[in-house]
Amino acid sequence: xxxxxxxxxxxxxxxxxxxxxxxxxxxxxxxxxxxxxxxxxxxxxxxxxxxxxxxxxxxxxxxxxxxxxxxxxxxxxxxxxxxxxxxxxxxxxxxxxxxxxxxxxxxxxxxxxxxxxxxxxxxxxxxxxxxxxxxxxxxxxxxxxxxxxx
Numbered sequence: 001x002x003x004x005x006x007x008x009x010x011x012x013x014x015x016x017x018x019x020x021x022x023x024x025x026x027x028x029x030x031x032x033x034x035x036x037x038x039x040x041x042x043x044x045x046x047x048x049x050x051x052x053x054x055x056x057x058x059x060x061x062x063x064x065x066x067x068x069x070x071x072x073x074x075x076x077x078x079x080x081x082x083x084x085x086x087x088x089x090x091x092x093x094x095x096x097x098x099x100x101x102x103x104x105x106x107x108x109x110x111x112x113x114x115x116x117x118x119x120x121x122x123x124x125x126x127x128x129x130x131x132x133x134x135x136x137x138x139x140x141x142x143x144x145x146x147x148x149x150x
Contacts, residue, residue: 009123014103019096029123034065045132050090
């Protein structure tokens with residue numbers, strides 16, 4: 001079972017590596033809302049969704065923090081060079097938490113890729129969704145957290 005709504009954002013501890021900069025929870029909470037998305041290099045749906053995530057990132061760059069979490073699903077997913085290569089190919093420029101030991105995955109009780117967690121500026125979970133589709137729903141929830149009328 002994933003994190004419950006209104007839960008506090010877990011600490012961003014236990015990364016085996018970071019790409020594109022390193023963040024801590026206190027860098028995110030208190031500033032602006034945060035989208036944390038879980039993905040994996042072996043996940044076809046994740047790769048299909050990445051252009052939408054990137055578009056989202058660019059559209060909301062001044063209003064929203066975005067952190068990618070690489071959640072390995074097999075031994076092959078542990079290759080840091082491959083993770084970096086796939087991240088570059090898919091233009092993932094936001095910070096990437098590499099979770100080879102599943103420390104953050106366990107803290108989020110996350111079982112899915114892709115998975116999206118939207119936290120408000122105070123670090124409370126406001127929306128969770130998993131799967132390839134649903135960018136419209138994600139946009140709606142983020143707009144609500146940002147106070148943007150649709």
